[in-house]
Amino acid sequence: MIALWKNPELIRNCRAQLRPRRLVLVGSIVAVLSVVIGYSMSQAQAATMIWGDQFLTVALYAQVMTLFIGGGLACGRSISQEREQNTFDFQRVTQLTSLELALGKLFGAPAISYFATFCIFPAALMGAAYAHVPFGNLLCGYVMLFGGAIAFHCFALLLSMNTTRSIGGITGASSAVMLLLVFLMTSVPDATRLSLDLGALGPLAAIDFARHGTWQVIASPDHGLGLRSGTAWTDVFFGVPLHHFPVLMVLYATAAAWCLLALARNLKRDQSLSELFSPVQSVGLLCYLNFIIVGSYMIGGGESFFEGAYRSVRTLSSAFQFFLIVNLGLLYMLGLVLLRNREQARRRAHQRAGNGFDWQEAAWPALYILAGAGCAAALALVRLARPGGVTNDLDAGFCVFTCVILLATMLRDLCFLQWMNLRRAKNPLTLGVILLGVFYTCGSILLVMARFSKPVQTVFMAIIAPWGLAGADAAERSQWSHAPGPWMIGLGVQVALVVYFAALHYKLADELRPARAAIPARAPATGD
Amino acid sequence: MIHLEHLTKEYDMPGGKAGKLVAANAIDLVVPKGEIFGLIGPNGAGKTTTLKMICGLLAPTAGRVTVHGVDVERYPEDAQRHLGYLADFFSVYDDLTVWEYVDYFAHAYKMDESSISRRVDEVIRLVGLEAKYDSFIAGLSRGMKQRLGIARAILHSPPLLVLDEPTSGLDPKARHELKQLLLSLNRAGATLFITTHILSDVEEICTSVAILEKGVLLRCGPLRAVMQEARGGRRFRLRLAVPGFALTQWLTAQPGVSEVKAGVQDAEFLLAGDDARTAELVGQIVSAGAPVCSFQDASENLEQLYSRLSSGETM
Numbered sequence: 001m002i003a004l005w006k007n008p009e010l011i012r013n014c015r016a017q018l019r020p021r022r023l024v025l026v027g028s029i030v031a032v033l034s035v036v037i038g039y040s041m042s043q044a045q046a047a048t049m050i051w052g053d054q055f056l057t058v059a060l061y062a063q064v065m066t067l068f069i070g071g072g073l074a075c076g077r078s079i080s081q082e083r084e085q086n087t088f089d090f091q092r093v094t095q096l097t098s099l100e101l102a103l104g105k106l107f108g109a110p111a112i113s114y115f116a117t118f119c120i121f122p123a124a125l126m127g128a129a130y131a132h133v134p135f136g137n138l139l140c141g142y143v144m145l146f147g148g149a150i151a152f153h154c155f156a157l158l159l160s161m162n163t164t165r166s167i168g169g170i171t172g173a174s175s176a177v178m179l180l181l182v183f184l185m186t187s188v189p190d191a192t193r194l195s196l197d198l199g200a201l202g203p204l205a206a207i208d209f210a211r212h213g214t215w216q217v218i219a220s221p222d223h224g225l226g227l228r229s230g231t232a233w234t235d236v237f238f239g240v241p242l243h244h245f246p247v248l249m250v251l252y253a254t255a256a257a258w259c260l261l262a263l264a265r266n267l268k269r270d271q272s273l274s275e276l277f278s279p280v281q282s283v284g285l286l287c288y289l290n291f292i293i294v295g296s297y298m299i300g301g302g303e304s305f306f307e308g309a310y311r312s313v314r315t316l317s318s319a320f321q322f323f324l325i326v327n328l329g330l331l332y333m334l335g336l337v338l339l340r341n342r343e344q345a346r347r348r349a350h351q352r353a354g355n356g357f358d359w360q361e362a363a364w365p366a367l368y369i370l371a372g373a374g375c376a377a378a379l380a381l382v383r384l385a386r387p388g389g390v391t392n393d394l395d396a397g398f399c400v401f402t403c404v405i406l407l408a409t410m411l412r413d414l415c416f417l418q419w420m421n422l423r424r425a426k427n428p429l430t431l432g433v434i435l436l437g438v439f440y441t442c443g444s445i446l447l448v449m450a451r452f453s454k455p456v457q458t459v460f461m462a463i464i465a466p467w468g469l470a471g472a473d474a475a476e477r478s479q480w481s482h483a484p485g486p487w488m489i490g491l492g493v494q495v496a497l498v499v500y501f502a503a504l505h506y507k508l509a510d511e512l513r514p515a516r517a518a519i520p521a522r523a524p525a526t527g528d
Numbered sequence: 529m530i531h532l533e534h535l536t537k538e539y540d541m542p543g544g545k546a547g548k549l550v551a552a553n554a555i556d557l558v559v560p561k562g563e564i565f566g567l568i569g570p571n572g573a574g575k576t577t578t579l580k581m582i583c584g585l586l587a588p589t590a591g592r593v594t595v596h597g598v599d600v601e602r603y604p605e606d607a608q609r610h611l612g613y614l615a616d617f618f619s620v621y622d623d624l625t626v627w628e629y630v631d632y633f634a635h636a637y638k639m640d641e642s643s644i645s646r647r648v649d650e651v652i653r654l655v656g657l658e659a660k661y662d663s664f665i666a667g668l669s670r671g672m673k674q675r676l677g678i679a680r681a682i683l684h685s686p687p688l689l690v691l692d693e694p695t696s697g698l699d700p701k702a703r704h705e706l707k708q709l710l711l712s713l714n715r716a717g718a719t720l721f722i723t724t725h726i727l728s729d730v731e732e733i734c735t736s737v738a739i740l741e742k743g744v745l746l747r748c749g750p751l752r753a754v755m756q757e758a759r760g761g762r763r764f765r766l767r768l769a770v771p772g773f774a775l776t777q778w779l780t781a782q783p784g785v786s787e788v789k790a791g792v793q794d795a796e797f798l799l800a801g802d803d804a805r806t807a808e809l810v811g812q813i814v815s816a817g818a819p820v821c822s823f824q825d826a827s828e829n830l831e832q833l834y835s836r837l838s839s840g841e842t843m
Contacts, residue, residue: 008635094636350590
């Protein structure tokens with residue numbers, strides 16, 4: 001592994017971007033703007049502490065924008081642009097490993113953004129000095145800022161790697177910027193509690209901490225991860241209060257590590273065979289996300305953003321519903337990541353030529369979805385085993401049935417999408433997602449318009465979209481207990497549909513196998 | 529040096545049509561060390577696909593490629609250590625200088641740090657770009673950029689050079705210089721694997737050749753053997769000073785002579801056998817009293833052979 005400062009890709013980017021004339025230009029612009037803004041602020045506000053704080057805030061915001069938008073754009077284009085220029089293949093045949101190449105691009109592509117950020121430092125330091133901001137706070141704020149930027153740049157790089165050549169660098173970059181905007185918007189203080197929950201994870205948390213951060217950890221906080229109360233910076237993980245700074249740094253580091261893992265797996269690979277994570281790694285990522293969510297989830301005294309509004313989590317059924325909804329989303333993403341394209345299926349077909357029926361191949365990626373669901377359920381059960389003064393209103397039978405039917409519905413959708421993804425079309429997966437959307441929309445309209453009698457309506461709902469079960473209230477749960485028959489019919493149909501789509505997928509995959517008798521070459525095949 | 533085993537690459541037919549496009553159809557091929565191997569074929573024959581699979585840039589649908597005994601798909605970086613690659617349509621980093629560009633790749637190939645500076649200078653001199661040492665690449669001509677590409681490919685002294693259309697788009701002088709450079713690299717021990725449309729280049733510098741069409745190898749082997757095998761002998765044209773000798777009758781009676789097309793004073797025929805047999809036939813016809821004033825080799829060149837063998841169909 002080459003040391004980062006000797007990384008040729010980093011050096012190339014620095015050489016290309018940090019030419020003396022450009023450095024002088026950027027430095028001059030930043031210096032002029034700093035002087036003008038600082039002077040106007042000092043004139044408008046007599047109290048040095050107040051204008052110092054304002055000046056610091058402006059400088060920090062400028063650094064956030066430069067690093068996140070400028071750097072994000074640079075990383076978001078770095079790989080896709082090289083593909084378009086036909087220079088990427090030459091990097092792929094060098095001795096640089098995927099990780100070395102990724103690290104070189106990660107720190108090299110935004111070189112000019114880093115330089116501009118450093119140019120703003122004097123202004124920020126001056127503001128901090130006038131505002132009497134403790135040096136430790138400022139330092140930690142910057143550590144948070146750079147940590148967040150690196151994690152975000154990793155994500156932008158990942159987007160760039162997965163951007164198809166025909167679309168160009170625009171998609172990767174615009175996606176990165178869009179994500180940043182969401183990130184920034186949700187970071188705005190005084191927004192909803194949901195926004196605040198995410199806000200502590202966004203880049204603006206660094207600004208808040210630099211200006212008003214404290215090192216005090218509240219012994220009995222009344223909030224979960226990311227929900228700040230007042231000036232306290234305390235998170236709770238598995239019941240243990242922790243300062244937000246180390247938690248945030250660990251989250252940034254792990255997020256960057258997952259992105260780098262995907263980059264190291266795929267960067268130098270043939271793009272048509274790109275596979276973000278191996279199946280086992282995908283399940284690992286699901287477990288990691290569950291670990292964070294389960295660990296920071298508060299039962300008994302906190303608040304949840306479940307059902308679109310905040311309410312106290314006082315019952316086990318609420319906690320169950322929360323974990324269920326979160327995991328349905330995560331498992332769906334896991335399934336989408338694992339779907340095979342035609343090229344991957346063709347290679348598998350050639351490798352398996354002559355072999356008999358394989359149910360794992362047919363039902364791909366069902367096995368890993370089930371494994372992921374098992375791991376997520378185990379993690380949730382560990383957490384729910386220590387409820388701490390919460391009313392146990394769980395109906396075990398209902399919970400198990402809900403999990404089974406929703407899992408079957410998800411597998412139905414994923415097997416359908418896997419079948420669609422092997423069809424001969426320009427964007428088969430997109431077409432599959434659109435068809436699925438049409439199916440859900442039409443089914444829901446029919447359900448509302450048709451005015452079926454109760455058992456028929458239940459069967460219909462259980463077949464089309466049983467997702468409503470995840471948010472079922474007490475009345476619906478008791479209804480299920482009294483008449484499970486229609487739901488069982490629905491479950492049976494879901495399983496049958498899984499088998500049907502798996503069979504369609506297998507048939508299509510089978511067509512990609514090589515012909516029974518290979519065509520012999522017409523020439524002697526040697527250059528001797 | 530290169531070993532292709534049952535190498536297959538399949539794609540979907542473009543435009544959503546039924547069937548599959550086989551860019552490489554179970555190709556088995558061995559390229560020994562020290563060869564200059566030319567892979568020829570029409571556009572869309574699968575040349576670049578095959579070449580990219582050799583370099584580990586494309587994964588084959590089935591089959592195996594080994595370079596210098598290393599499995600390219602399993603150990604791409606180990607295999608790539610032994611090869612230098614030049615693409616047919618390539619671009620370079622316009623915002624770097626010539627020296628910076630070559631230096632970047634020297635480090636990226638993880639060459640010995642102490643030898644990099646000397647090797648960078650040496651390679652820039654070798655491709656004749658020493659006058660442009662500190663110039664930005666953006667200002668170079670296409671020919672110069674091609675030479676820079678060659679510099680990058682040979683920088684780490686790989687035993688195998690894989691070049692896709694190296695002479696295309698160059699003016700005659702640049703083409704000649706590039707061919708001389710390739711020959712000198714071969715003399716220095718490098719194996720060259722070249723794809724090209726310019727068949728005269730292949731005839732001029734290649735020692736072995738393969739003809740690829742629709743992913744299938746039509747012919748493969750040493751250049752002379754391929755040409756001789758394809759035409760079943762050498763074609764000669766003979767001319768008499770004065771008419772009167774029964775050319776058709778005499779020639780058809782000779783062993784190894786076929787496809788005789790004779791006029792009153794001249795004839796064209798195919799002769800199986802080597803140079804000794806040719807000399808023997810010339811001696812015999814003169815001894816028989818034929819007033820021979822001209823005897824010349826009228827064998828078809830690679831271009832004619834290629835036209836005859838290839839249907840010119842593309843995928």
